[in-house]
Amino acid sequence: MSKALVCTCEDVTVTDVEHAIERGYHDVESVKRYTGFGTGICQGKSCHSAVAALLQRKAQALKPEAVVPFTPRPPLYPTELRLLASAPVDESVPPMGGVPQELEHFPSALRPAGPVPQKAKVVIIGGGIMGLSLAYNLALRGETDVVVLERGYLCAGASGRNGGGVRMQWGTPALIELAKRSIDLMKGFARDLGVNVWLRQGGYLFLAKRKDTAYRLERNAVLHNKYGVPTRIITPDAARDIVPGLTLKDCVTAAYNPEDGVIFPWAFLWGYAQGCVKRGVKVETYTNVLGFETSNGQVRKVKTDRGDIACDTVVLASGAWSPQVAKLADVTLPNEPHRHEILSTEPLKPFLSPLVSVLDTGLYFSQSMRGEIVGGMGDPKEPSGPNMGSTLRFVARFARALTEQLPHVGQVKVLRQWGGLYDVTPDNNPILGRTPGLDNLLQLSGFVGHGFMMAPAVAERMAQWMTSGASDDLFTRFSLRRFEEGTLEREDMIIG
Template sequence: MRDRADLVIIGGGVLGLSLAYHLSRMGFSDIVILEQGYLCFGASGRNGGGIRQQWSTEENIKLAQQSVRMFRQLARETGYNIWFRQGGYLFIARDDESAASLEKNVALQNRLGVPSRNISAAEARRVVPGLSTNGVKICSYNHSDGVLFPWPALWGMARSVQELGVEIDTFTRVTGIDVRDQQIVKVVTDRGAIATNRVVNAAGGWSWQIAKMAGLEIPNKPYRHEILVSEPLRPFLNPMVCDLSDGTYFSQTMRGEICGGLSDPDEPSSMNTGSSFKFLSRMCQSMIRILPRLSGVKILRQWAGYYDETPDGNPVLGRVAEVEGFIQLNGFGGHGFMLAPAIGKIAAEWLLRKSEHEIFTKYSLARFTKGEVKKETLVIG
């Protein structure tokens, strides 16, 4: 392991890797990535692979549009097939408030060039064969959203950055950050220390712990989010289906399995990644309500990972006033994978040019104390 680096990235998830991917392609590769487990150990290796441009804020729509364009190139760039399939995303609204927000969101999305549409329950049934229209007020559908397989996306970026000189140390846990006179001097791990003046906190659900090591409080909290996968079925389901009434989402993988999850509103913040019967039961009931033909399908496996949540559902990015050289790249909740390509590229440009970018002001840690908070409302999970 190297004992010195210009930049240390803590966390070998999609955000840390995406930043390193873009920095190294821009010619900056004096970087060490520290990962306590294997590369898919965190949320980036446990998620549903959903990639959508249907958002409620202009920032997220633009970031997602850019990310979709980048995901379309990623396999070619890295040589790893990420199984990106643009089969669409269907949102289901069952009450007036959700219906109104879908209509408002579609108007904003269309203005920014996303070809989403509001469609009736009957039309949605043509998009999703067998969809139950009971209680469905209205849907929104965008054919250019999709799903991918997260693991090869990580492996491809990891291989590419290593070829450009970035060191990735897996099974290397950060245990401390040495700060003197408000300036980072080194990162301490269970395999030795690395001298550096710049550290990126890309530790997902653990980012609050990493911040503490640098003497900083961030408002991020980890929440368990559970997900499951069924036995493989003959391909019949093109889009990812999301029900706004309870947050259920599921899609069909390239291997035919139905894969999806939902959050539990009563789940407390914790470092628990165990699996629960409560989730299994709620999820199966909800899937059958949406798509009765799934009744009788066998569930093969369930697992969980963290949503790294912030008070407004948006990430924490950029510098902090308290510790020089300590950069935040965390707080992505249930949508970090789909935004990672654009965020990684913007963060790389920002770091190299040392110039500000609007999302680094908008999503700075300081916004929580200044009260400049605009909530993303189309958070689902």
């Protein structure tokens, strides 16, 4: 055991890196997330090469060309929010570009050497929180002949890029009940899966500036109370009592549920992944799906760059990439990817209990267990497309909006920013269940940025539906057919 530090910002030791390698994390991106190296004030400038050297030396099966650097994140140096807020933004034009350009294809050297299994009862495409939680729940019910395919490292997609918020404050009964059940399951996650996800139920505080937004909060609070969620409408002064220092500028009302909260996304995903492996599920990372073999209205094989898998059932759980994968089976999905950017600051002493969101503007921010302010903000001009680059436009808009509500954080420095994709459907609700024309291709996508918080409950119900044969209204209400039939129920509590 070596206590020699490789990352002085986050106190990551040689032993910490070695432990990550022993747990199967053999690429720099995964080791970064598992240990926290490179997430401190220097953003990896002093420790990146040392960890890469350790990987090359300790991961015996790793090819030298597989030791590739992690993705650099702006800003180049820690920068105060008040300085970023001064950057000019032309709100009349859509955002363009972004840095760095995210990898569309991961280095082939990271691909496992052996082939994928030749057959499986269930193949799940997508190793994010949805795919892994479904695989875990299937295994709990005795179905362990499952293969999960992930094109990159675990946490590469939206499941590893969100702010960790979990809430029951929604606008439809179905999502309220799913969120309630999910949070109940999160409370027992450490007991059931042996991984601490740092659930902190500090609440969600929604602020409204416009009258129509205030009406929406008031209407939904009544619905929440009907389903046992203790949301209450409060005055701006009462909101300031919950978060001292808030200006509540232009805010007319607020909604607060103390039972909402935040969790740590990476640990949440790893817990499901480890639970899958322990129960015999095969999780295949760095594996690309190339196509499908179909006949007589069934998917017969999933074709990958590591061989074909014959299967009985395929589940498409690829988030914003689901339409792209579905096209390989000549299936058209109405989902569209939309970039949403997020940032993290240097750590501060705890001062912010709830996640705060100005619903009119899409601003949201919370404080992590490490003390960082983590937040994002939607952009009404953002075009659809799989762009995950980071922009000065976002960080300038966010910094202005945040310091408008919390002026005392103006001197706080931003350490890093990144982008992820919302998987947006026309009615802001998921696409679940069977695919017309391909009965054994099951849909599990379209969660518009809230799949992370819905995954435990949705996966539990989907696994029960798949293994028992019993009907479940969830998989007819949110089926792909609804877009043809016009039976849409729009969700209006979307942040950003």
